[in-house]
Ligand code: ADP
């Protein structure tokens with residue numbers, strides 16, 4: 001990492017530390033160092049609580065803006081804030097982002113050489129570091145030496161749910177953090193997490209011995225994430241949809257989550273054949289290969305990463321523009337955490353979930369065989385309900401996390417395209433009759449072949465071609481049958497016997513439909529949802545709205561964006577930073593629409609603090625002026 005020259009005091013604000021608790025100085029610090037004009041919900045209250053030296057617990061979704069909640073107090077308090085974080089890559093990313101804003105920060109970890117660590121210790125002792133990131137195992141070794149000798153302003157425990165066995169990321173090293181309170185009874189502590197249910201929350205407070213903490217729970221809504229589900233697609237159709245999707249997201253990076261290692265490799269190979277730059281990430285790779293994949297993705301050297309759930313915890317990349325789930329996740333918690341990796345910068349981002357019968361079969365089997373059988377089955381069921389939803393998907397998510405949302409979001413796929421139903425009784429009867437005639441010893445795959453009248457070896461061997469219903473559903477394409485069967489399963493007309501080769505068994509409600517006692521309403525299948533991508537990209541986000549309003553007449557020009565993006569990449573490579581740390585995608589978009597022509601105007605852009613204004617203003621403004629002249 002290149003050395004920046006940090007001179008303390010960093011800014012006149014340090015001289016006036018006494019007045020720091022006023023809202024004004026908080027706002028001023030926010031603009032000076034981070035370049036933002038206003039706080040996000042709860043940030044200001046949280047910061048005030050920390051500055052009042054009270055313990056704090058923060059629950060905020062990924063991308064909600066947790067970091068500023070301790071970074072800003074760290075700037076306003078005397079001494080060094082000590083931040084505990086579970087992964088070296090996370091610490092590195094945070095430290096780079098801080099230094100890129102002119103804030104002296106460092107990380108003590110096993111990835112550094114001993115010489116580097118010694119230099120950092122010295123800087124801390126001399127009061128030259130405002131934020132020190134440290135891994136939990138390292139922290140223990142330092143409690144009696146370094147931490148006793150430096151002036152610790154506060155302790156921030158990031159990803160605090162790692163302390164709890166109830167959380168899904170338990171890390172034994174985290175439990176040792178309980179000594180902090182004993183050793184440093186007077187230093188305020190702030191614990192932060194994006195995922196904590198009630199038990200985990202309680203556990204965090206107890207294990208860290210937080211003193212009468214104020215708990216801040218922010219809305220889990222991520223309005224900038226678009227939500228969409230595709231039901232009943234088979235492999236081939238999934239792939240063509242993904243290729244089209246990536247085509248619509250030219251140069252925008254994203255993650256494809258798959259259930260198995262095999263799938264990640266297979267999907268990646270197909271994308272590669274179509275000229276898309278892609279890497280894979282799963283637990284079966286060597287640590288070095290995984291690091292490489294992660295670095296390539298962070299530094300925009302590849303556009304796509306195909307990954308199992310093992311990927312993502314260690315990355316803070318703010319410009320992930322989309323997330324696709326190739327397979328159904330096993331719970332809404334997993335799903336929400338994974339899609340949460342898109343759009344951290346607040347810009348609109350797309351998410352797409354594929355939902356198919358084979359996933360249900362496999363995941364149900366896993367849940368059935370797991371130690372917490374009932375809980376896991378229930379979680380899967382909730383996930384299925386989300387995928388099958390015919391009401392606003394965002395409402396389902398928020399209600400799941402205990403937020404009572406009483407209105408529709410207006411921009412998930414259900415809100416945009418409410419499902420229409422039709423009387424599908426005859427279709428259901430055809431399927432159920434085939435199941436019964438096959439003695440309820442038939443899987444979905446074969447059932448589709450029977451309905452379609454497809455002669456395959458398996459069909460002939462089983463004598464299914466002699467069934468009366470063979471070919472009875474020839475007029476419906478196979479992929480539509482997949483969809484209807486999934487709907488029938490969800491409506492409870494048949495069940496899958498997971499322990500009997502996944503054979504289908506008719507239920508009592510199925511029987512009623514088969515014998516004409518009840519009607520079956522199915523959802524009309526829509527294959528395409530035309531989207532106006534162009535309009536979407538320039539649609540102002542919540543925070544940028546005001547600025548964009550002034551420039552509504554200006555059309556964001558793609559070629560200017562490309563010029564600025566290339567310049568950002570050059571600066572990033574020169575400094576060894578990822579591009580999004582130099583300037584975020586959001587800032588780049590703002591530059592294109594507002595087009596500042598002086599360094600002063602450049603500094604007024606949201607996301608540009610004083611340090612970046614001085615460092616990058618001139619060169620970006622020159623490019624913009626050049627562009628304007630050439631028009
Ligand atoms: P989290 O740690 O909660 O996942 P971060 O702290 O990384 O989220 O913040 C996510 C993004 O939001 C970052 O790009 C950050 O700079 C930005 N951000 C944070 N606070 C604000 C704010 N008040 N105004 C605008 N952007 C903000």
Ligand code: ZN
Nearest residue numbers: 392409412415
């Ligand atoms: Zn909605």
